[in-house]
Amino acid sequence: MGGFLEGDALLSELQQRTGRLPTRAILAMVLGGLRVRLLRNAVTAATIVLAIVFLSYTGLANQLSYNLVQALTALEETTGPAEMGVQVQDQVREMQQLLRYAGVNVEGTLLGNPLDTWLIVMAMLTCTVGIANAMLMSVTERFREIATMKCLGALDGLVIKTFLLESLILGALGATIGIVLGSVVALLTGVLQFGRFGIQYFPLSEGIVVLGWSLLAGISVSVAGSLYPVVVAARMKPVDALRVDE
Amino acid sequence: MMEPNPKSIMVRLLDVAKTYETTDPPTVALHGVSLDVQRGEYLSIMGPSGSGKTTLFNMIGGLDKPTDGMIFIDEVDVAALDSYELAFLRCRKIGYIFQGYNLLPMLTALENIVLPMIFANVDPDEAREHAYGLLEQVGLENRWTHRPGRMSGGQQQRLAIARALANRPSIVLADEPTGNLDVQTGAEIIRLLKELSSTMDVTVVSATHDHKMLDVSDRVVWIRDGRIERIERREDVRVVVGSVKRSSA
Numbered sequence: 001m002g003g004f005l006e007g008d009a010l011l012s013e014l015q016q017r018t019g020r021l022p023t024r025a026i027l028a029m030v031l032g033g034l035r036v037r038l039l040r041n042a043v044t045a046a047t048i049v050l051a052i053v054f055l056s057y058t059g060l061a062n063q064l065s066y067n068l069v070q071a072l073t074a075l076e077e078t079t080g081p082a083e084m085g086v087q088v089q090d091q092v093r094e095m096q097q098l099l100r101y102a103g104v105n106v107e108g109t110l111l112g113n114p115l116d117t118w119l120i121v122m123a124m125l126t127c128t129v130g131i132a133n134a135m136l137m138s139v140t141e142r143f144r145e146i147a148t149m150k151c152l153g154a155l156d157g158l159v160i161k162t163f164l165l166e167s168l169i170l171g172a173l174g175a176t177i178g179i180v181l182g183s184v185v186a187l188l189t190g191v192l193q194f195g196r197f198g199i200q201y202f203p204l205s206e207g208i209v210v211l212g213w214s215l216l217a218g219i220s221v222s223v224a225g226s227l228y229p230v231v232v233a234a235r236m237k238p239v240d241a242l243r244v245d246e
Numbered sequence: 247m248m249e250p251n252p253k254s255i256m257v258r259l260l261d262v263a264k265t266y267e268t269t270d271p272p273t274v275a276l277h278g279v280s281l282d283v284q285r286g287e288y289l290s291i292m293g294p295s296g297s298g299k300t301t302l303f304n305m306i307g308g309l310d311k312p313t314d315g316m317i318f319i320d321e322v323d324v325a326a327l328d329s330y331e332l333a334f335l336r337c338r339k340i341g342y343i344f345q346g347y348n349l350l351p352m353l354t355a356l357e358n359i360v361l362p363m364i365f366a367n368v369d370p371d372e373a374r375e376h377a378y379g380l381l382e383q384v385g386l387e388n389r390w391t392h393r394p395g396r397m398s399g400g401q402q403q404r405l406a407i408a409r410a411l412a413n414r415p416s417i418v419l420a421d422e423p424t425g426n427l428d429v430q431t432g433a434e435i436i437r438l439l440k441e442l443s444s445t446m447d448v449t450v451v452s453a454t455h456d457h458k459m460l461d462v463s464d465r466v467v468w469i470r471d472g473r474i475e476r477i478e479r480r481e482d483v484r485v486v487v488g489s490v491k492r493s494s495a
Contacts, residue, residue, distance in 0.1 A: 019333040019365050032352035148348040151309075152409075153337025153365040156329070238336065239309040241348055242300065242421050 019155035026158070030165045037138075044134040045174035051127035052178025052218045053185065058116055059210035060186035063203035068099060068194065071201055095197060102193045124221055131225025135167060139229045146233050147241035156234045163233050167226035168219060175218025179211045255318075256417060256449045257283040257306050262315035264301050275301035277472045278315065285416075288443060288450045290459045293469035300421070302469060303453035307342065307419040308335055320416060337365050341410030341448075343439075345422035347402040349394040349409070355381060356390040359409045366413045380408040384438060400431035407439060411446060418443065420452040424459075433458055 021029070034041050072095045075088060139146070146159055190198030203210070264276040275298045283289055283306065293299040304310035305317055308324050317324045320339060327335065336342075349358050359377035364370065381387045384404040394402050403423060410418050420439065424432030440462040443450045452459055460466055460480075468475040 017367050018330070018337050021364060025364065029350075029352065036352045144346065144348050145350060148342075148344070148350070150333070151336055151342045151348075152362040153333050155333050237309075239304055241342070241344055242304070242309070 019153045020158060021154075026161055026165060030162055030169065033162075034166065034169065040138070041170060044131065044138075045170050045177075047127050047130040047134070048171055048174030048218050048222055049178045049181065051123045051221065052175045052214050053182040054123050055120055055217055056179045056182030056211055056214040057186045057189075058120060059214065060183060060203060060207055061189060062116070063206050063210060064186070064190050064194075064198065064201060065099070065102065067201040067203055067206075068095060068197060072096065072099065095194075098194050098197065124217065128221045128225045131167070131222055132228060135163070135226045135229035136232065139163065139233045142233075143236055143240050143243070146236045147238050147243075150236070150238040151241050159236075160230055160234050163226060163230045164223065167222045167230075171219040171222025172215070174222065175215045178218055179214050182214065183207070183211065254285050255282050256285045256287075256320060257281075257451070258316075258318040259302075259305060260316045260318075262302075262305055262312045262317060264298075264305070264310070265313045275472055276305070276312070279469075279472070279474055280315075281306075281467065281474065281477075283417075283449060283451060284464075286447055286449055287464040288440060288462060289452070289465050289467065290463040291451065291453045291467045291469060292455070292460075293475075297469045298472040299453050299469050301472075302467075303419065303421060303451070306451050307340060307417075308332065333365075337362060338413050339416050341413070341415040341418040343403070343406050343410050343418065343420040343423050345425035347394070347399070347406045347426075349402055349405060351394055354391050354393055355386060355397075355405050358394070358405060359412050362409065362412045368413075377408075377412065380411060381405075383442065384408045398431075399427050400434060403427065403431075403435050404438065407435070407442065411442060411448070414446070415448065417449045417451060420450065420454075422454055422456075423452065424454070424456045429458075432456060436462055 072092065075092050075095075149159065150156075187198070187202060190202055192198070194201075259279055259281045261278045261280055262276055263274070263278050266273045266275060279298075279302060281302075291299050291302055301310070305312055306319075308317075308319055311325055319335065322335075324332075324335075342348075350361070353361065356374065356377050359380055360370070360373045363373035363376065368376070378387065378390060381390055384407055386401060386404055386408070389397065389401065394405065397405065403426075407423075410420075418439075423439065424435055427435060436456070436458055439450060439452075442448070452463070464480055466478045466480075468478070
């Protein structure tokens with residue numbers, strides 16, 4: 001017993017296609033939903049922005065220091081002290097001074113000291129938890145929306161896609177703003193600390209790699225944080241649509 | 247008395263019982279209830295809070311599964327359906343109307359009606375045309391680009407009615423449709439629902455406190471403490487403002 005039409009291939013195929021939306025429609029709905037709760041979503045995205053500013057800034061600043069140290073070492077090794085011109089001597093002295101003030105290890109490390117790494121890891125984790133919290137609140141607040149979609153015939157898979165896409169967009173947006181701001185801060189502090197050397201040795205190709213990884217980190221953090229909330233949303237029952245707001 | 251034609255029964259409940267294990271001790275919401283909902287009839291379920299009214303409503307609407315007993319919607323045993331089939335059922339056979347309207351805030355009026363049709367694989371152009379036709383029937387055609395946030399309660403419920411009818415369902419389930427509306431708007435909604443259900447030959451099952459609903463119902467099921475107290479037909483009940491008079495005998 002059961003099954004609307006056993007053995008009817010066409011109807012069975014129809015059932016398989018019920019409750020789904022074309023991707024463009026999901027995207028439109030998600031964007032519309034983000035716009036409806038713009039301020040709340042901006043605050044959630046701000047979590048990612050801050051973490052990614054920190055991440056991208058640290059990466060760029062460390063790369064700048066590394067470039068400076070490399071350049072300094074190269075200058076010192078190129079010619080012996082006797083053949084060094086006064087200008088080069090001055091430049092070497094200046095750079096050594098600036099690097100010491102900046103507290104950079106003159107041997108130079110690319111990724112920064114262990115303290116930096118620890119701070120970055122903690123910042124990312126805090127961000128992930130923050131996203132998870134925000135999305136969980138959002139999902140539980142929107143129980144009626146989700147349950148209503150299911151009453152209209154939406155499958156659980158559609159609910160999952162909707163929320164994952166939402167976190168993907170927030171993550172990408174937040175991370176993009178984060179890497180832009182992080183680059184600006186890195187450039188400004190580079191100039192403040194090292195003057196013209198801050199611009200001369202500012203990482204370009206390596207910088208793009210840093211920013212690429214930062215963008216990926218932002219999106220990953222957003223999606224990772226939303227995994228549990230998405231499961232909660234998918235598990236909601238259509239009957240929850242009848243619940244009256246407490 | 248003649249055996250009712252089984253094909254004329256839209257929903258059949260056989261000895262349906264429901265116990266909620268979440269409380270301690272478990273709550274028995276329904277004690278073996280049996281009920282037949284006739285095709286095309288307008289049925290109201292009335293009862294105080296905690297009477298099992300909502301649980302009975304959920305059973306009829308395929309929103310919950312019984313602990314015991316069987317439920318057939320359009321001759322199909324609901325308990326045997328998997329998640330795809332249940333989604334199909336909710337999409338095409340049943341339309342829902344809620345006390346809180348439950349419209350999607352980010353969609354326009356037209357899009358709210360089109361959505362369930364997209365779920366039902368209707369061609370988008372056809373869907374939009376049909377949706378606009380429904381908006382005309384509920385008097386909201388000028389607001390087809392408006393989002394629910396810009397509408398009054400009565401307008402939102404009218405939109406919700408149009409949405410419930412989008413996929414030409416066999417049953418419409420209305421949970422306290424007038425609960426959030428003032429007396430006059432509520433009366434308009436009841437009138438609209440009755441009118442459309444007759445025109446479109448749709449079975450309506452409504453769970454309600456609203457005595458104005460009695461006037462338009464073909465039958466009223468009174469439920470108390472998880473049991474059906476009595477079932478009245480419209481001819482037997484006359485509503486007088488402020489009270490309910492019953493014909494003697």
